[in-house]
Amino acid sequence: MDALMTDNVAERIMAAIRDVQKNMTKLNIMVMGKTGAGKSTLINNVFSRNLAQTGIGKPVTQSIRKYEIEDFPLAIYDTPGLELGGENAIDELLKESKEVLAKGAMRGISESIHCIWYCVSTPSHRFEEAEVEFIKKFLDEANEFCVPVIIVLTQSYSKKDAKALMSEIEKENLNVVQVVPVLAQDVDIDEDYIIKGYGLDTLIDIVNNVIPEALRNTLAAVQKANLKMKLRKANAIVATAAAAAAATGAIPIPFTDAAVLVPEQIGMIASITAVFGIPIEKATLTALLSATIGTVGTTVMGKTVVSGLLKMIPGVGTVAGGVISASVAAALTAALGEAYIAIMMMVSKGEMSVSELDTDEGKAKIASIFKSKLGLKRNAKGKPVDEEEE
Ligand SMILES: Nc1nc2c(ncn2[C@@H]2O[C@H](COP(=O)(O)OP(=O)(O)O)[C@@H](O)[C@H]2O)c(=O)[nH]1
Ligand SMILES: [Mg+2]
Structure with missing residues (x-):
């Protein structure tokens, strides 16, 4: 992902975080x-x-x-x-x-x-x-x-x-x-x-x-005494965002980097950040973006990044007609949200510090979590299928 674009998206997420917090x-x-x-x-x-x-x-x-x-x-x-x-x-x-x-x-x-x-x-x-x-x-x-x-x-x-x-x-x-x-x-x-x-x-x-x-x-x-409560709230935020991404349907291709994160996804990241109450800086978000949407494709922009991403989602592979289906939009959104939650949980438990996130090691960790989330089988609303069967 292009550095300038990443910066722009990170800035928009920062603004959304301030908004969510102000409105509580x-x-x-x-x-x-x-x-x-x-x-x-x-x-x-x-x-x-x-x-x-x-x-x-x-x-x-x-x-x-x-x-x-x-x-x-x-x-x-x-x-x-x-x-x-x-x-x-x-x-x-x-x-x-x-x-x-x-x-x-x-x-x-x-x-x-x-x-x-x-x-x-x-x-x-x-x-x-x-x-x-x-x-x-x-x-x-x-x-x-x-x-x-x-x-x-x-x-x-x-x-x-x-x-x-x-x-x-x-x-x-x-x-x-x-x-x-x-x-x-x-x-x-x-x-x-x-x-x-x-x-x-x-x-x-x-x-x-x-x-x-x-x-x-x-x-x-x-509060900081009930991490399970934070996790429940955060999971609900992801479910809502993934369903919304599915409902608004397709993300146009080629999505340029600025469009990769649509408002639902920006709102999702902002709301999760607010639930965890962890002070996040733009550098952290930039690390998150480059390690998720950024590292998967090697080219900077457009179709190559997108198809690189999509190859990792079970049952997708190629994009027909230049349009991402609703379920793919949901899967991408859910994987991003889940990866972010996993990171916030690690920070909350003291297993990782916020400042570690934008180191090479931190980014590698984020990327590996995102990839594993992206590889999960999901239903049309982005919910992992295994979870659904429970
Ligand atoms: N280890 C421990 N000490 C406590 C606990 N609750 C109170 N204390 C101790 O009891 C003393 C009085 O507590 P404090 O919170 O200042 O009471 P307050 O006057 O009601 O605000 C302090 O020395 C605390 O360290 C607790 O849950 N665990
Ligand atoms: Mg007192």
């Missing part, structure tokens, strides 16, 4: 719990950007602070739990949290609180009378504004203790979505004894079920 509805989560409960540790291990690190947050009431980062569609409302003691403290905290919930509800979906995580620390906690009383009043408020509340049992390195606390809480018949034990971060007891973190993927699945549909793409994108 902001997810607002309120996190409540005593100092030391593990709120900051939880937040830092669930979300892909470190919100707490960016400063002290913006006070929205006397004691509630809002944390957000520019161009990242997430806001965390850090709310102290019941710790000051005394009747006044309860009333003050209830008043302040109600203020935040009410203000948000008034301003519409992008400003309202979508979910509340009420953190209770498993090791330190006794479920005291005062806290139960507070939670009940607080849940009435949350209910009034239809905000779902999840009780998160933090620092649950002892599953036995977590279970005991859970059944104690369940006796209260609280109006919460679920009580979920987590260990947000590994606990290193000593060199060769480590308690592995767990539960954050479950927490994210629960959140996904209770938030409005319009926020689900945002959740998948801003």
